[in-house]
Amino acid sequence: MKSELVERLLPGLTHDREYYEKLYPERNLGEKAIVTRYAPSPTGFVHIGNIFQLYISSKMARQTGGIVFLRIEDTDQERMVENGISKIIRDVESFGITFDEGAISETEEKGAYGPYIQSHRKEIYQTYAKDLLLKGLAYPDFTTKEELEKLRKEQETSKRRIGYYGKWARSRFLTEEEIEEKLDAGLPYIIRLKSTGDFNRKVVVEDAIRGKLEFPEDDIDQVLIKNDGLPTYHFAHAIDDHLMHTTHVIRGDEWVSSLPVHIGLHKALGFTPPIYCHIPPLNKKDGNSIRKLSKRKDPEMAVSYYHEMGIPVTAVMLYLATVSNSNFEEWYLSHPKEDVSHFEMSFDKIGTSGALFDMEKLFNLSRNYLSQISASEMYENTLEWAKKYNEKFASLLTQNKEVALQFLNIEREVEKPRKDYAMYSEVYDGMWYMFNEEFNPTEYEWQKITDKEEIETILKTYMESFFDENDNEEDWFNKVKDLCDALGYASNMKEYKQNPENFKGNVADVSTVLRVAFTSRSRTPNLYDIMKILGKEELERRIELVSKS
């Protein structure tokens, strides 16, 4: 097409494509360095699937001495959300993921391959479109949406393949004179690729995760530049990832079917395509069927869900790691002390069929993780969570810091620590009875011994004759046994099992009475430690509360 016409189609461009090719030279990185990106639309919504993808991306980049950058794909101006970019960055950072380059706020960015916001790259896309126009590899199309719809119906009724291709792509055959006439008439237009693809030929793509993929070539004249002058996703992707020297495009597998389009575009532009890595979706069981996790139906899809529940970020990342690389868990179990970042991830260990998002497994990982951190870390994290989501608990924690720390430390710094909590939101329920001002139970979880008089006898006898604040754990328990002997309960479990009829009950039953009296709960961490923290005065007060109940 002659340049005057092209100039009318895409006016005001000051550079040619060589200018941009030189502006963004090859990156000076190691041979194996992976350069990849996170490229969301600024709808402001990051979900757990995005975090999953990003985890893989940043892991692979960091592991190879490469780069991950954030590119904002805002070519659809209608879907924009206010402060969308900041929201994305905030959510991503809340999972500990950072970028080497790209947008850092609504208006700022860092890195030498920008702009990283697609709407700021309009001229670049148009320059490449112009080049294609000049070479006769693209053309303007004045077809209206209504006409397109009509075409689709026609193809449907005649059972043809649907799409703007071959002889159906009527605007392909417009002469330059006709184009000028339409331009004179002020008709709106878009720019389309003049595809050289042939549906009967095959394109073969080697996906780093899925292996060899084969498709018919794409012969559809894809839209390059939309009516508003901005590029379509496909066109922008080809140019951006070429200019930004992306080596690996890591994205959700809903994109695999556009692979022929992207390959075709790269070919038309004379680019070498990047390596594509399509990751499987995170699924959920819904009744009997399995479907992709949905942000409308599934609360666990939202990033905020994890923060509100107080599921530690580390646990979520651990879970995503186990889902992404099937050999991660084995590695993790055999390297308990090692930094998780030392694990070497590989694309070929990423599964191809979508995994069910397993909350139970996540909780298990989380319980393990929380059992391994120190009491003070646990305290700080819980407090931080409570400040945001449970203010009353936060002030209790602050006012009773020592008690909370001691309580959280029970059976913690030992070889096999307790696994009481999977999330910070569970901590209140596990420790409220340690706060004297909170302890005024309306319900006691009595177990075998429920008779009020018997309970009071046990408690009074214990406090009067056996309790000594200064006892160590062994003496303490021996005295509980003495109490049993004194009241007709078996202090020795074996004897009890042999002749249960000789006793009113056993030492476990008696211990449970003490436990429930002091905490109202039948399940707590080690009773001796709890009593030690509570102190004699408070224990006596609690016995009185039992009498009053």
Add this chain to the structure above:
RNA sequence: GGUCCGUUGGUGAAGUGGCUUAACACGACGCCCUUUCACGGCGCUAUUCAUGGGUUCGAAUCCCGUACGGAUCACCA
């Protein structure tokens, strides 16, 4: 409808022609240990890899068909 992908237990999965009457982890269940719970220990949870056929001395692993599930077919990304 076209195109493409996938299918190993309740779940995540290992497995790429013989070492697999299918590893490991989570969950469920049972037993043991035990002052409760937890932890821990032991056991159980797929005679079989969606299904039918074929290749082979031999198949979860290779080939073909079928079923089921998923993705995609926009001037959205």
